[in-house]
Amino acid sequence: MLVKTYGSAVFGIEAITITVEVNIAPGTKYFIVGLPDVAIKESYFRIDSALRNCSFKMPRQQVVVNMAPADIKKEGSAYDLTIATAVLAASGQLESEQLEKYVIMGELSLDGGLQPIKGALPIAIQARREGFAGFILPKQNAREAAIVNGLAVYGVETIKEVAGFFNGTAQLEQTVVNTRDEFYNSLGSYDSDFSDVRGQENIKRALEIAAAGGHNVILIGPPGAGKTMLAKRLPSILPPLSLHESLETTKIHSVAGKLAASDALVTIRPFRSPHHTISDVALVGGGSNPQPGEISLAHNGVLFLDELPEFKRSALEVMRQPLEERRVTISRAKFSVDYPASVMLVASMNPCPCGFHNHPDRECSCPPGMVQKYLSKISGPLLDRIDLHVEVTPVNFAELSSDRLSEESAQIRERVIKARDIQIERFGNKPDLHANAQMSPQMVRSICKISEAGQNLLKKAMEKLGLSARAYDRILKVSRTIADLAGSEDIKMEHLAEAIHFRSLDREGWAS
Numbered sequence: 001m002l003v004k005t006y007g008s009a010v011f012g013i014e015a016i017t018i019t020v021e022v023n024i025a026p027g028t029k030y031f032i033v034g035l036p037d038v039a040i041k042e043s044y045f046r047i048d049s050a051l052r053n054c055s056f057k058m059p060r061q062q063v064v065v066n067m068a069p070a071d072i073k074k075e076g077s078a079y080d081l082t083i084a085t086a087v088l089a090a091s092g093q094l095e096s097e098q099l100e101k102y103v104i105m106g107e108l109s110l111d112g113g114l115q116p117i118k119g120a121l122p123i124a125i126q127a128r129r130e131g132f133a134g135f136i137l138p139k140q141n142a143r144e145a146a147i148v149n150g151l152a153v154y155g156v157e158t159i160k161e162v163a164g165f166f167n168g169t170a171q172l173e174q175t176v177v178n179t180r181d182e183f184y185n186s187l188g189s190y191d192s193d194f195s196d197v198r199g200q201e202n203i204k205r206a207l208e209i210a211a212a213g214g215h216n217v218i219l220i221g222p223p224g225a226g227k228t229m230l231a232k233r234l235p236s237i238l239p240p241l242s243l244h245e246s247l248e249t250t251k252i253h254s255v256a257g258k259l260a261a262s263d264a265l266v267t268i269r270p271f272r273s274p275h276h277t278i279s280d281v282a283l284v285g286g287g288s289n290p291q292p293g294e295i296s297l298a299h300n301g302v303l304f305l306d307e308l309p310e311f312k313r314s315a316l317e318v319m320r321q322p323l324e325e326r327r328v329t330i331s332r333a334k335f336s337v338d339y340p341a342s343v344m345l346v347a348s349m350n351p352c353p354c355g356f357h358n359h360p361d362r363e364c365s366c367p368p369g370m371v372q373k374y375l376s377k378i379s380g381p382l383l384d385r386i387d388l389h390v391e392v393t394p395v396n397f398a399e400l401s402s403d404r405l406s407e408e409s410a411q412i413r414e415r416v417i418k419a420r421d422i423q424i425e426r427f428g429n430k431p432d433l434h435a436n437a438q439m440s441p442q443m444v445r446s447i448c449k450i451s452e453a454g455q456n457l458l459k460k461a462m463e464k465l466g467l468s469a470r471a472y473d474r475i476l477k478v479s480r481t482i483a484d485l486a487g488s489e490d491i492k493m494e495h496l497a498e499a500i501h502f503r504s505l506d507r508e509g510w511a512s
């Protein structure tokens with residue numbers, strides 16, 4: 001008897017429906033075709049044990065499983081339940097009339113229980129798009145899939161529940177999530193706040209500018225000056241995620257298997273802080289079975305690279321293109337996948353190996369030339385992609401012990417949102433463009449116009465600091481953001497001067 005069930009394969013952050021055909025005929029052996037990987041070929045043993053332990057029988061005839069389309073490689077153990085359901089239906093142990101209405105996915109344990117899968121959200125979106133009535137999957141993934149309206153989602157714990165549902169002997173409880181309520185109820189719940197930071201007002205100002213324009217920033221200062229503390233609080237002053245951004249971010253985390261069973265949506269901007277020993281593939285994504293890397297997991301949020309010079313040079317260089325294009329493309333011989341990577345890069349570093357170069361109170365113990373050698377670990381092209389170079393100095397005792405309340409993140413966020421609203425209005429006819437940092441060189445020339453006096457100031461700075469053409473554009477973008485924060489239509493001299501001030505690493509003699 002021939003039976004068809006439906007599963008799904010995830011490529012990038014999109015899903016493709018897979019038809020699983022099972023035919024049982026006289027003969028022996030179990031065959032599985034359609035470019036399955038090793039995990040799928042091993043499914044026979046999991047399915048056999050699961051059916052036996054749930055009082056079902058594995059047919060002792062020839063079982064042929066075909067996964068169509070046959071030219072797409074299928075990977076992972078999530079097809080266990082899809083295949084097992086088809087085997088039960090083909091062998092007459094389960095009614096097959098309703099199977100065509102559902103996408104069925106899940107990894108089987110030997111006792112018939114179900115383990116969570118990756119990519120439940122994009123699979124649910126594709127199932128609704130193709131007109132399926134429902135999606136049956138492990139209970140741990142049910143809330144994640146249930147944010148897709150117009151699709152009945154059933155979370156199950158064992159294959160017995162699935163068989164009972166199709167045989168009409170049991171009912172499955174539908175998981176219902178109100179997407180908008182889930183989204184709006186979780187907005188603005190941050191674990192840390194800028195009010196925790198004593199002093200460092202100039203650094204807070206730099207991060208406010210970075211947040212307002214979506215600019216990349218590097219913090220340079222001695223150990224214990226508060227670089228990491230400040231960076232971790234940056235998401236709390238960024239504009240809240242829109243529902244579209246939240247869904248897109250959730251899809252990436254779903255594909256990577258990073259969502260907890262209690263989570264339905266990612267509602268706060270991601271903050272990813274990989275260790276400096278990270279590999280190139282783990283940072284930007286890829287592998288034999290392509291997965292999103294840290295730069296994609298930070299999409300619509302912050303990617304924080306602590307101790308930047310300690311990262312492998314190859315890992316840093318491979319980020320240059322994604323930072324510019326805000327997308328990662330993983331290419332293989334037969335296919336390519338795209339992962340979004342629109343991030344704010346925040347990096348921190350000591351000014352030298354000992355950490356005390358330019359320290360106001362302590363002597364640097366590094367030998368001559370060591371500071372320049374340390375800084376040269378970061379390539380010029382990567383530094384050019386960082387708009388703001390901010391020097392962080394230690395906080396003195398008087399500021400640390402002061403009872404004066406610092407400004408809260410909510411107050412800073414209000415100013416950032418106002419500046420972003422100005423930018424959204426400015427780029428109204430370009431829906432993919434919503435921050436000054438994303439402007440193309442052509443747009444910079446037309447939008448970031450400066451006076452003749454400003455041109456002279458910028459010319460002198462370019463000549464003295466030896467800035468590249470890309471750095472020139474960065475200064476204009478940052479000055480436009482500063483003007484937006486001030487509510488000014490024009491870029492004034494003070495806006496331009498402040499933007500030039502945030503190019504510390506370009507200054508002549510900084511590392512001497």
